[in-house]
Amino acid sequence: MIKEYKTISEIAGPLMLVRGVEGVTYDELGEIILQNGEKRLCRVLEINGGDAVVQLFDSSAGINLKESTVRFSGKGTQLPVSPEILGRVFDGMGRPADGGAEIIPEKYLDINGLPMNPAARAYPAEFIQTGVSAIDGLNTLVRGQKLPIFSGSGLPHAELAAQIARQAKVLDGASNFAVVFAAIGITYEEADYFASDFRRTGAIDRTVMFMNLANDPAVERIATPKMALTAAEYLAFDLGMHVLVILTDITNYAEALREVSAARKEVPGRRGYPGYLYTDLATMYERAGRKRGYDGSITLIPILTMPENDITHPIPDLTGYITEGQIILSRELYRKGVQPPIDVLPSLSRLKDKGIGRGKTREDHADTMNQLFAAYAKGKESLELMTILGEAALTETDLKYARFSEEFEREYVSQGYETDRSIEETLDIGWELLRLLPKTELKRIKDEYIDRYYDKD
Numbered sequence: 001m002i003k004e005y006k007t008i009s010e011i012a013g014p015l016m017l018v019r020g021v022e023g024v025t026y027d028e029l030g031e032i033i034l035q036n037g038e039k040r041l042c043r044v045l046e047i048n049g050g051d052a053v054v055q056l057f058d059s060s061a062g063i064n065l066k067e068s069t070v071r072f073s074g075k076g077t078q079l080p081v082s083p084e085i086l087g088r089v090f091d092g093m094g095r096p097a098d099g100g101a102e103i104i105p106e107k108y109l110d111i112n113g114l115p116m117n118p119a120a121r122a123y124p125a126e127f128i129q130t131g132v133s134a135i136d137g138l139n140t141l142v143r144g145q146k147l148p149i150f151s152g153s154g155l156p157h158a159e160l161a162a163q164i165a166r167q168a169k170v171l172d173g174a175s176n177f178a179v180v181f182a183a184i185g186i187t188y189e190e191a192d193y194f195a196s197d198f199r200r201t202g203a204i205d206r207t208v209m210f211m212n213l214a215n216d217p218a219v220e221r222i223a224t225p226k227m228a229l230t231a232a233e234y235l236a237f238d239l240g241m242h243v244l245v246i247l248t249d250i251t252n253y254a255e256a257l258r259e260v261s262a263a264r265k266e267v268p269g270r271r272g273y274p275g276y277l278y279t280d281l282a283t284m285y286e287r288a289g290r291k292r293g294y295d296g297s298i299t300l301i302p303i304l305t306m307p308e309n310d311i312t313h314p315i316p317d318l319t320g321y322i323t324e325g326q327i328i329l330s331r332e333l334y335r336k337g338v339q340p341p342i343d344v345l346p347s348l349s350r351l352k353d354k355g356i357g358r359g360k361t362r363e364d365h366a367d368t369m370n371q372l373f374a375a376y377a378k379g380k381e382s383l384e385l386m387t388i389l390g391e392a393a394l395t396e397t398d399l400k401y402a403r404f405s406e407e408f409e410r411e412y413v414s415q416g417y418e419t420d421r422s423i424e425e426t427l428d429i430g431w432e433l434l435r436l437l438p439k440t441e442l443k444r445i446k447d448e449y450i451d452r453y454y455d456k457d
Helices: 157-167 188-201 218-238 250-263 277-285 314-322 331-336 365-389 396-413 423-434 447-454
Strands: 008-012 015-018 028-033 039-048 051-056 069-076 078-081 089-091 107-110 127-129 149-151 177-186 207-213 242-248 289-291 297-305 325-328
Touching (some): 177 188, 218 242, 242 250, 396 423
Parallel strands (some): 177 207
Antiparallel strands (some): 078 107
16 A cells, blocks of 8 residues: 655755655655646655655645645656667656657666676677777777767767767677667757657667756756666667667766755765765666677767866766776867867777777778877877978978878868768778878888788779
8 A cells, every 4th residue: 555645844956855754765756746636756865764855856846845745656766668669769757758659568677777797797899880980990889888978068979979879880780789869958959959860860760769858857867867778778688689878968967966966965076076976977887788698788878078178077087987988079170170070099999909800890900090090190290390390391201191190180080970981981091091101101000901902992
């Protein structure tokens, strides 16, 4: 029998105190019934004896402390799942937001999931093709990896996120590839952009979308990425699919955590964020990976905007500790018109060596990747010298490197948001650029690959 309580004693922002409760547990869902019959959802955040602090999913406006009733459901926040979730758009709490019918669930899953046993993890080793040369060629994404994208305010991370979601695929011919896309704290215009872009290209058929808008409550923002990861776990480990999860924008998620933490009067950590921000992010990110004995996998791309472009800010800083690298978007390249403006030199994929080479991409991939990095770095140095000393002070080789650097940004990195390049195309473009340099400068590539690809017509 579900008990009802008329013992609301206090409301502070998104939090409410209910006294004299019995048998209520942490994270349990509840329902507030207003005097006019309206119902609003809440979640138990803290239990102290017979007092329960609950977090409101909606506004607290209109709640009469004496007349409103609270009843608890006896279960936590759950997501109804079935194969029908593919091709659907949900709000941040997992309710259909596309005008379609309710999901007929195969099962209900707790959105907090279960931590993946480290001993049960399989090492990420298979290449995922995103169709973006700066990622595939130089900072390769591997199945089961966590590879965040660090962006500045106003940079086109939304366009890049949509491009990766549309184009990503595995190369072993498996058709069981799906994308789970969660937009956290975005504007209505951005939500409309993502939904219409996926429908326009047909990518929606293999995508599950969760949309949390900027005017939705903070508690819903905290639930949205967990909803997305729960859907991904179902698709990967129940249906055996390879799932790419894209979460944008993690900064909005962290801001919601800070808002709730401040309302609870917790002692703040760095920049006012709660001291458990690292634990919270790690609990979420570590749900990605591959499990021994399971065909499916979860690969995670969290996208976050760095406040004030500060890479040492707590959100990118802690994310960098937990994940396996980062893709960094550059404001300088954006001003030059490079699309997408990926700065390949500070970007890093720590697992790229595991997903490339013979049988995965192509045998020359590792060598050409190292040579392109080295040549681009030297070319940028040559351009800086040219600015300071003038073109006449540079040697003929330095001038070739300077030209290489400019062509590299124009031809290799800048491909636009509609171009989907295969890994072979990306590697061939790399060789075309390397032909701008003398053979004697290709010191990081084996002679057999130079003979096979450098002189190729």
